[in-house]
Amino acid sequence: MSGLLIVTGASAGIGASTARMAAFNGWSRVIVHYGSDKDGADETAAMVESMGAQAYVVQADVSKPAAVAKMFKKVSELKPGRIGLVNNAGIVAPKGSLMDLTPDRVKKVFEVNVFGAIEVARQSVQLMRDWGKGGAIVNISSAAARLGSAGQYVDYAASKGAIDTLTYGLADELAPEGIRVNAIRPGIIETAIHAKGGLPDRAAELGPSAPLGRAGTADECAEAILWLLSERASYVTRSILDVAGGR
Template sequence: MQSDAPRRPVTIITGASRGIGAAVAERLAADGHDLVLTYRDRESDAAEVARACEASGARVLLLRVDLADLDAAAAVVPAAVERFGTVTGLVNNAGITGRIGGFLDGSIDESELLFRVNVLAPIVLTRAAIAHMATDRGGAGGCVVNISSGAATTGAPNTYIPYAMSKAALNALTTGTSKEFGPVGVRVNTVSPGTTRTEIHAAAGRPNAPDERAPGIPMRRPGEVHEIAGAVAYLLSADASYTSGADIRVAGGN
């Protein structure tokens, strides 16, 4: 096991203490990745995810990071390189929705925080990761996966338009960076979940939102976190070696 460590992929996952991030971490650990997992709070949950990943053979660095603090976000990739010597993958998963409600009822302060976490932090992290990975800078290539949302294309009227805007920006990050850095060995892709059974809905004030929305989903159910994790794992695998600039929509037919 120890002799294999230098050849193992090393992937950063933001927001990995629960939900989609935790499922992605556990899936990648099972697939042979070493991991850098960030979390903002819920330390006991993050530690439990780390233990589960270690039980699958992964080496894990757990970092407490508030991604609204862009200086703290900028320290994640250097910390990963210091611990493991390299970074081969980045999953920009962490995000917040803001409160569910009409557009005119929203707070600009809440929207500003949302954009710091959902857009500016991924820009900071992606810049640092690509600077390390790019072959024209001495890197060995790598892959970035942005966790977007089906809301990016629907606009999420009456729900959370600023959140939808932030995810549309993340989609543009994928499109632009995949084209700019494809020639230097960096693939960038998006996974866009539809309504998925996670705690993010409770944080937005509608804990029953997944089941409430189920009748409007062609498959008549919300997604489960492991179904999102499978798409992320594919994009980070050798099977996706010619896949870049893609958006895999995991949304039950929506």
């Protein structure tokens, strides 16, 4: 499959794994987006190119619409092709209960995880229409959207609940254009996001509680994402795939 894969939040974790594995799934060009971790993005890009695909490193704060627009202006200057979007960029605030969910904290989480995701999707679909080559979207939700993350990250869980709803709505709206929209809900995955939330040992501690008895890996999430974007999933839209070990 030739085309352009756009991966937001590709400097680490699930985004980085998806970008690195893209060439094995036929993507010849990959947009490696990052927010603040340039070193991580550069490392991802080097891996992408070592696998035979071309990488473009692009920085943008997805919580700022002007920054997202600037990013897509750069992308629009590339040779047109089929577009795949991995709408992955997201943040988690430190562990906290209801009293810790101050307006400023919740606002920041939603600006990145929800408002940013919607704007990235909007700009991507506009580019799909301009180029006329088609495309597909995979949003990155979380099992937290089902479980709620009580006493830990209720605001993060709520933001991912919004991503589930966004996935359903966009899938219905874009199906007549042949644009498929799906999502995955990762469970306890071994990535740095747990440390960023103040619980660096969370995956090791909670992984064994999953029916499969362990935490998952970013590569396992990437496999699901790349399948949903591929023509092997050509009759799959409006679906949310749990990658959570049965949790």
